[in-house]
Amino acid sequence: MKSMQGLLHKTSLQEARERRQASLAAISVAGQKRTWPSDDTDPSRPPPAPHGTVQFQRASSLPAALGRLSASGIVQLRESASLDLGHPADDLPSQLVANFASLGIKQIYPWQKNCLRGPGLLDGDKNLVYCAPTGGGKSLVADLLMLKRIMREPGTKALLVLPYVALVQEKVRWLRNVVQGLQPPAESLPADDRQSPWRRRADQGVIRVVGFFGGGKVRATWDDFDIGVCTLEKARQPNISSWILADANALINTAIDDCSIPRLRAVVLDELHMVDDDHRGYLLELIATKLLSLEQPVQIRGMSAALPNMNLMAEWLNAHCYETRYRPVPIEEHLVYGGKVHAARSSHSLARTRGQLSSQDITEGRATPLRQIQNSAHKEFSDPVLNAVVSLAYETTSTGFGSLVFAGSRAICESDARWISRVMPEPHQLCPALLDKRMDLLSDLRSLSTGVDPVLEETVLYGVAFHRRVPFVLAVETNSDADAGLTSEERDLIAAAYDSGTILICVATCSLAAGINLPARRVILHNARMGRELIGPSMLRQMRGRAGRQGKSPVGETYLCCREGDLEQVLELMHADIPEVLSCLNTENRRIQRYVCEGAALFAFANLAGRALLEVISIRLATGRESIRDYFSRSLRAYSHGTEFVYKCLESSLDEVQSMGLAATSGGSENFIPTQLGKAIVASAIDPDDGIFVHKELTRALRAFVMNGEMHILYVFTPVQDFGIAVNWQVFCNKMEALDESGLRVLSFIGIKPTAILKLAQGGSLKETTEEEREVARVYRRFYLALQLQDLYNEVPIHVVSRKYDMARGAVQTLSQTCQGFAAGMIKFCVQMGWGVMAAALDHYSDRLMAGARTDLLALATIPFIKSRTARVFWESGYRSVAAIANANAKELLPVLMQAQPNKIRLKAQNDEKLEEKMLAKAEVISAAANRLWQSQMQAEIDLE
Template structure:
């Protein structure tokens, strides 16, 4: 945290206002910078522009509200400069002219000049002193030593791993690297970033004397063999690349684990040289952490050295992690954009510095209530509007609007979906009126509304009311597009000048130190803000907890493995299935390399290992071979290859065994049921909707219902308020069948081109959940096809594989070819089809001007400008039509080449 003196009781918003530095646009709350005017608080009649040619949003404008003013509290000003004031006066980071090691072109780093130039093109002209110290750690640049390091969010930690990984891959053409991230959005963003970094870089192919000297060398077969190929791997991805098709694989945790398992099993793992584990604190995650631990432990168990680079902004016991990974450790608290932290209580703002009086004087009692004895630096006056009578709500709206009025972005965290929408609506009602905005801002917001309304997911009615005033929000019920369009980054949440926490709870539980640090770390944007601010608005009943929380230590990271648990079952099954360990001794050696061995005093005993092997043997996953060794069964290999937990694998195996006896092929539901994940936490069933859909099923659907053991009498009872029993293992499995079928019904409608928002409304599901379901099922479908292949169920595999294209396109069979064209999704494809553009060739041979009218039909309920600006709208559609025509031309050429190749083969 930054030191805080009396000089700093003015907010950075005030400082910017006084110095006239209003140069930053914002998408988070206000969409347009503007000079600050105190009259904006007391009057909604701000300056107007000639906006008569713009259409207003099709919503009834609610009465405007005025939050209380945020004012200074007069107090004595201590002497002496703070860290922040020094940063304003002089550059806090030395330049490369002062320290040559701050330039990545320095010979000590040994980075290829092409890579250095690309980094400079991306705005990375030099590194920070802490990055220099970290990179020059013992054996790091040579790949001889692993690295675990921690740096605050926004401190430049990702660049360290990028440099080490890219240097290895660029300089060693035979080397491969994996970069592991926890979320799909992060994977997609990182792929785009890395592709820009390696653009134009050419490598020398491996020498013929290397391990790639045979004619079947995949390097020689790749057309781009001298380039650095970046491929993203995540659930629902269209990519079917193999281990040989990439140089750097950017993966989710589960995909990375699967890739490593496959490479160990087929003995191609020797090319792996670097593994980056981003967000390393996720190893402590309750649900997925143990998979990350298993991945790292397998890497540590390989015969050749693989450099492991682990990083996070919230690592506590780094010494244990460094010992586990045999790594050099480095920690820094440096942020290029420093953060000022505040506590807001009883409409007063207190500086939350560790050395401030706030924590040294503690609490005093007055009228049986807690009070802070420290002096506030600012106060938030009461509002005259009844909607803002609650002190904490008034504070949140006032602080958010103050930020936006000054031309900066604010990010507000709330504890629930309802609270998120309520805060967004109130903040939007306090923002400048529609007539006060300039034409550029209005056009940009209209474009966002238009784009969202044209998507199959539809547009949330509350978001439709807030976007015109520069306010967006995001929660689970919204689609991915509704987050991506209004904000500046696809990775939630985007950084902002000011972060405001509406209370210290997420749901009913208090925010933990790790989550609090993650949220506060979003304040301040490198290159856009010179400072970041956080405000934790605290309720009276939480005050004492909040004071402890703001100074609390991060919890210790522990292992997710435990005796007699599914995580231990999976750990041992995986290493036996890929032949990494096949005896009691080698299994014990493997377990000694886990984080469990280093994070607790518990040593995995032979009895516990034997107990796990007995479970795997009795389940049909493992059999005992000669000389006290163990080998996987076909089922064991199928479960590991498909990424299932052993317990889930048994359920899937039983379902498929039953399906093999009587698979319903004259409809879609049985196949779609097979594509539905076995564990879908968001599968909340509306039993009345279930009953209605059941009554509409045709003969094929009813046979599937009967075959799965779903009883209509049970559905009727549940629709009348009954409860689905889940006490015994048998009841839990049956409950899983009912929930999977409910999701299969949704997939059926999606594959038949029903828009996401209509599916969500029909089944009483959040639109974001329905959209995620469609993507998750694509990844699960690929796993089920792999499961069937390994089990030698070729007919079942072929049936499933035939339907995956429809699942991916979200369309009927006649549109599958059109849906491969860029920008042509299921709805747009249907409009093209209905207008006579029924093949890729027809679209490829059409002029972009011919496609514009079709695209206009595919934009229902679109908010458009008046006739005055209709040409601008058509220009945007024409640019989109050109991309569609170019994409269709490429696909058509590929089709022609395939036909020629097939003819030549005959």
């Protein structure tokens, strides 16, 4: 039966096949390219079937008469269409969309779209806290929300708060490009804004972007910006008629005090996790708490790459929260130990908990390595960690990509740069174009008035450099050795050269991880220590996050090279959770470690909160006991530890500020008012303890001020912080012996004993066991800094001062920049105290401090590119006024500029031509600027007549 069914089945198949072959045999088109006529009138094509009719044809008639079927169209449901910046739903001006496109941004990521669509965000009704990995695009979300808000309400303002000066400078450049050419209707602007000279600046369009940061020379006020980009650091900037405060916290204080705060609509707090920073975190907390207490329509946006307790932060800020782990460029992480490279995230290697993986798994080979770094034949690379760092860095450059090497100290940073440069190709082996770029970079470094760092001079031609950020206030940094070094001009040149590919390897200290945007294909960690301590999980994530950037590299790589003694701790670190972010006013804060009992801890908190309380009272944000309690109930500390604890601390803090004479009750009521001293401390933006010290010093100066010399003035201008320096007492002694009679009188008036300096120079130690001894030591260190300031004040170059006092050039430059701001604060302090004569005397010398030159050069120093040393060369060449330079053409100024340049590197004749070309361009800028200044001076004289 089965065989019969099979036969019947076979026969039917054969019959069907035979019939089909017979029908197709005459017109076979197998293997031929088939073309169909495009003319719809072709008679060989069947007419279209009427609607609703289904026609069937036999197979034998297919070639001649069967109508062709059409495949269904596929509609692309492109989510990316809604991700275009020009999508109607986003309602962005076409000029803004074009500006973003010119910067390489045409679309947003899906997570950015979802985040922006959060409840009430686009309308500004809801605050936002969000977290995204480094390089994930979190800044764009804040930029779009901020721009939409100020464009929707012309005349309003936004503040962007960043932790470092370098980030402020970078962000200002970025935002000015973003808002270029935006022209909202003039009638929608307030009348005073239409007349503002800042508003008419063509390079900024209508939306004015101004940076406020320490050491800057921007003369702008609250009324002169639409977007203010600020640091957390305490910096003072000069106004035309007075001195104002220019950090974010002080700007907000000023706006609250003069009732202009209603114009503020948006505040962006970048690196929100720094709210628990021991030294500056309280400023972030103060800013946010004030904004929450204002009951104004200010939208707060806090962002970070690491916020493990984001819900708490969102609750504190009454914000919508959003978190993503999306990275447009993947990162491959590795651990390097004993010359073996292990994949840190592979299932067969290190992707286990530290309880499952120990150092034995690696040392005994149970964790299979991916690669082996061979031992070096050079004894200089006998250290396996150094050998790994050098080999991995060289491997990256051989493929044409850049790498960042993170070192834990200044010494290791310089050493790594030197060793890596030793294995790089010789300059003569490079292509001429690349060699010319490196020669130009070295030439620019040598032309700086501060001189060139000797290590950079050795390594730049090999495509290797190092980058060390100098904190603006070194006094609050515990690792000054790790950060001090390069000047700001050197850091800018190095960063630009690395970004352009002229420099391929940049060795940096750990602080760079969050200090500037320098992405790399490969990030190499020379051990996991910063100084003597292991870095934390947050810092590790920051450093790893520098690897890979959209448009820069298709993938990112990180290599953590560690030693045998650190292996167990490093494995623990790699798998450690990021600690929760809490208020910096907790009892574990390093500032208050000396307090152990609960009562002392409360006092320590009160001492830290004293400035916050004094500010609140001084700007009249809260003056009664209940209103003060209500204010501090909005602080992060209240959300993390409860209001009862905060209330106890407030009572201690109120007692403290009253006992210090900074505040008092009004007529026995529950209302508090600041004293004259309290107002002066807030106005000068210094801590209460520093304010008490300054008050004592200035009170003593009022009784006996040495006016027949400059040393006393310079001592008053010197910051009260000690910058973390180690005093070279022998240098101090030599400088003391060289002082004139007025300088020696200053020593006597401020309480410095020459005999004590002599003993210290012979090997003695400065005692600091009691409070009185600590205050005396503070005076000695401050005078040591004043001696350096005196040299800078008298046009001694920074690199000469650096060698003379055994300090890094970057630290000397930071001293110079900090003094400019501190001097402004001291003038404001004296004005608030009613010491008008002292304020006038200080104000007279402040211009010299700003210019870094003697009085005869002050007019020339107002011209761009003419500062200190260059101004002296112009003076000696006969150009002794702005008018003289304005009446000279650029070619006449060129020889003077060439003379002002330090020794240049000239290996080829074309380098001379390039140098002259650059100097001629600078001379044209100087000539044009001098003309503008001269015309302004002439117009001012005409107006006075």
